[in-house]
Amino acid sequence: MTNFSTAIILEKRNPLKDKTYPVKLRVIIDRVTRYYSIEWEIADEKEPGKKVKQKYLTQAEFDKVEAPKAREPYKSVKQAFNDTEKKAKELLTVMKNPTFDQFKRLFTSKASGGGNVWKYYETYIAECKNENRLGTASSYECSRKSLNDLKGIETANFKQITPEWLRDYAKQMKTKGRSISTIGIYLRPLRSLFNTALRDKVITLDLYPFGNPKDGKYRIPKSKNNKRPLERSEIKALASYSGSPINEMYRDFFLLSYFLVGLNFMDLLTLKWKQLDGNVLQIIRKKTEHTTENDQKAIKLIVNDEALEIIKQYGNPAGVYIFEVVNMKDNPEQIRRKVQNFNRNTNQALKVIAKKLDLSKNISTVFARHSSASHGINTGSTLADIQQALGHKNITTTSNYISGLSEGATSLGNSLKLKETVPLMEPGTETAETQQQQGIETVPETVPVER
Numbered sequence: 001m002t003n004f005s006t007a008i009i010l011e012k013r014n015p016l017k018d019k020t021y022p023v024k025l026r027v028i029i030d031r032v033t034r035y036y037s038i039e040w041e042i043a044d045e046k047e048p049g050k051k052v053k054q055k056y057l058t059q060a061e062f063d064k065v066e067a068p069k070a071r072e073p074y075k076s077v078k079q080a081f082n083d084t085e086k087k088a089k090e091l092l093t094v095m096k097n098p099t100f101d102q103f104k105r106l107f108t109s110k111a112s113g114g115g116n117v118w119k120y121y122e123t124y125i126a127e128c129k130n131e132n133r134l135g136t137a138s139s140y141e142c143s144r145k146s147l148n149d150l151k152g153i154e155t156a157n158f159k160q161i162t163p164e165w166l167r168d169y170a171k172q173m174k175t176k177g178r179s180i181s182t183i184g185i186y187l188r189p190l191r192s193l194f195n196t197a198l199r200d201k202v203i204t205l206d207l208y209p210f211g212n213p214k215d216g217k218y219r220i221p222k223s224k225n226n227k228r229p230l231e232r233s234e235i236k237a238l239a240s241y242s243g244s245p246i247n248e249m250y251r252d253f254f255l256l257s258y259f260l261v262g263l264n265f266m267d268l269l270t271l272k273w274k275q276l277d278g279n280v281l282q283i284i285r286k287k288t289e290h291t292t293e294n295d296q297k298a299i300k301l302i303v304n305d306e307a308l309e310i311i312k313q314y315g316n317p318a319g320v321y322i323f324e325v326v327n328m329k330d331n332p333e334q335i336r337r338k339v340q341n342f343n344r345n346t347n348q349a350l351k352v353i354a355k356k357l358d359l360s361k362n363i364s365t366v367f368a369r370h371s372s373a374s375h376g377i378n379t380g381s382t383l384a385d386i387q388q389a390l391g392h393k394n395i396t397t398t399s400n401y402i403s404g405l406s407e408g409a410t411s412l413g414n415s416l417k418l419k420e421t422v423p424l425m426e427p428g429t430e431t432a433e434t435q436q437q438q439g440i441e442t443v444p445e446t447v448p449v450e451r
Helices: 059-066 074-094 100-107 117-130 134-151 163-175 180-199 232-240 245-259 265-269 305-314 332-356 366-378 383-390 407-415
Strands: 004-010 021-029 032-037 040-043 051-054 280-283 299-302
Touching: 004 074, 021 059, 021 074, 021 100, 032 100, 040 074, 059 074, 074 100, 100 117, 117 134, 117 180, 134 163, 134 180, 134 332, 163 180, 232 245, 232 332, 232 366, 245 265, 245 305, 245 332, 245 366, 265 332
Parallel strands: none
Antiparallel strands: 004 021, 021 032, 040 051, 280 299
């Protein structure tokens, strides 16, 4: 059974200029302490009959509130403190295994019943930033902004968001020219928070608005996937392109992603030499590294000869990271920004190259993922090997990752080769060219347009 305790305290570490201090609720769960700001209402001295909110007291005022026989106005403040602590204890008591994240969501909810949607967004975004899941945090921030701009959710509770509410939001989005895909991107975070609210018992299942339209629920629209993989001949055309050196470099990183079964650029550009053992690359995808320890299974990929050639050309054997697009001094936000910049530049370069090669597709880095999977299947790799290498979920289980290398995995890596074998490169050898000789000298903010 989880042990907890609560108390109203005067937080004296950061006094204001008027020598008042914030009053906070102290919560201790299994010997770990957190503090939460509280506020209460008192009569406005300037306007009789009006109430004003208060969050600060002097030490003398706090002592009068806590006195055994407090008098007005301190008696009313003491009652507000008691009500606050009572609410906290009731929440902690009904929680089966209380956590601070869950407590914060419920305790700080400002809406009367149903849970404050904005607060749920705020809490989860803070959790993501604290765990350096900055991409997820950004997705939830965009979702929250869109919903608030069109529907206003700062004071909304979950009970107010009905299927009709969601349909009206989607209608307004379409009126503004937003695609079905964008609507889905913005609504999926909201659905996830609804699931959290269900677990918190803030709402009941009958109030859950998502589901089958035949049951009166709202189904998040799915866009048709119009992207199709590049033909193998088109990949070879990209590989044979000769022109701007900077565009060639970005093209090479697209090819490297293709050779590594569509490895996304966040994982690709943050690879470290210790992850590469001969021609075997071991990774835990950034998007899943914050799952529980038992769920973290490394993906092991075969690095074929052509991938090793690109690593040899652009890698820096003296560094920690294989590619010095990012460095050890970068914080998570800086890493994310640099990877996004590199990914954007790659997409711009691919469009320039595709135009020169007269390729009709609007090529981007995501095509590497689609193409490698398709070509692997076409050359005899099993669906299971490709699914595991991509880190996809199946119908009944959560993500499963390759924990050992089968013949199929080796076949998959080699099936993506475009030409004959090239010499291998061992990190740290004297023959390895340095970054300054042939590697990535700079990562410009934009790609020079090739005329």
